[in-house]
Amino acid sequence: RKEVEQDPGPFNVPEGATVAFNCTYSNSASQSFFWYRQDCRKEPKLLMSVYSSGNEDGRFTAQLNRASQYISLLIRDSKLSDSATYLCVVNGVQAGTALIFGKGTTLSVSS
Amino acid sequence: DTGVSQDPRHKITKRGQNVTFRCDPISEHNRLYWYRQTLGQGPEFLTYFQNEAQLEKSRLLSDRFSAERPKGSFSTLEIQRTEQGDSAMYLCASSLANRGQGGELFFGEGSRLTVL
Numbered sequence: 001r002k003e004v005e006q007d008p009g010p011f012n013v014p015e016g017a018t019v020a021f022n023c024t025y026s027n028s029a030s031q032s033f034f035w036y037r038q039d040c041r042k043e044p045k046l047l048m049s050v051y052s053s054g055n056e057d058g059r060f061t062a063q064l065n066r067a068s069q070y071i072s073l074l075i076r077d078s079k080l081s082d083s084a085t086y087l088c089v090v091n092g093v094q095a096g097t098a099l100i101f102g103k104g105t106t107l108s109v110s111s
Numbered sequence: 112d113t114g115v116s117q118d119p120r121h122k123i124t125k126r127g128q129n130v131t132f133r134c135d136p137i138s139e140h141n142r143l144y145w146y147r148q149t150l151g152q153g154p155e156f157l158t159y160f161q162n163e164a165q166l167e168k169s170r171l172l173s174d175r176f177s178a179e180r181p182k183g184s185f186s187t188l189e190i191q192r193t194e195q196g197d198s199a200m201y202l203c204a205s206s207l208a209n210r211g212q213g214g215e216l217f218f219g220e221g222s223r224l225t226v227l
Contacts, residue, residue, distance in 0.1 A: 006153075036216075043218035043220055045218070046216065087154075098144065098156050098167050101153035101155070
């Protein structure tokens with residue numbers, strides 16, 4: 001089983017849509033969880049951390065389910081500028097506190 | 112200091128040659144990471160340092176790869192006897208780790224390696 005698994009998509013949605021991504025992780029001892037965003041041909045950048053109680057940042061909501069070992073990202077009222085690859089990130093099994101990235105989920109928002 | 116810088120940005124080499132990449136992290140950051148990314152994949156962890164100590168190295172990483180961070184500032188990643196499968200974007204990231212928390216990763220723009 002891969003350490004971090006994501007549905008690669010692509011997710012093609014119209015502007016204004018709500019879209020949700022899920023990610024599962026294998027290490028039940030993981031403590032740190034993040035969503036990063038990567039634009040085409042650019043480096044990844046932190047979108048938001050994921051806390052046990054769930055957290056929201058504007059149109060973005062992240063949730064963590066430790067029992068099922070999955071993380072979700074919800075984007076409401078999608079904008080064209082949300083088109084990117086969203087990377088689920090967890091501290092890994094073999095790598096101690098080093099962060100392990102999923103393959104990413106590609107989102108394309110169209111007008 | 113505007114961020115993480117990597118050099119060179121692009122490197123084309125012939126199979127069997129050695130290559131070295133350099134990363135200069137954000138100056139106050141104590142952690143430095145190396146990742147490799149190929150098209151359609153997420154960044155793959157290679158190794159990371161806390162100050163000058165190499166704390167973890169991926170078990171999947173070939174012995175041809177070696178990284179150093181001699182003074183706890185810049186780091187180098189060397190690939191010996193390159194193979195075509197080494198072609199990828201090599202990403203460096205740094206963070207300010209605090210009380211066991213890794214901190215936000217700030218990535219450089221990457222060094223793209225093409226092995227012919």
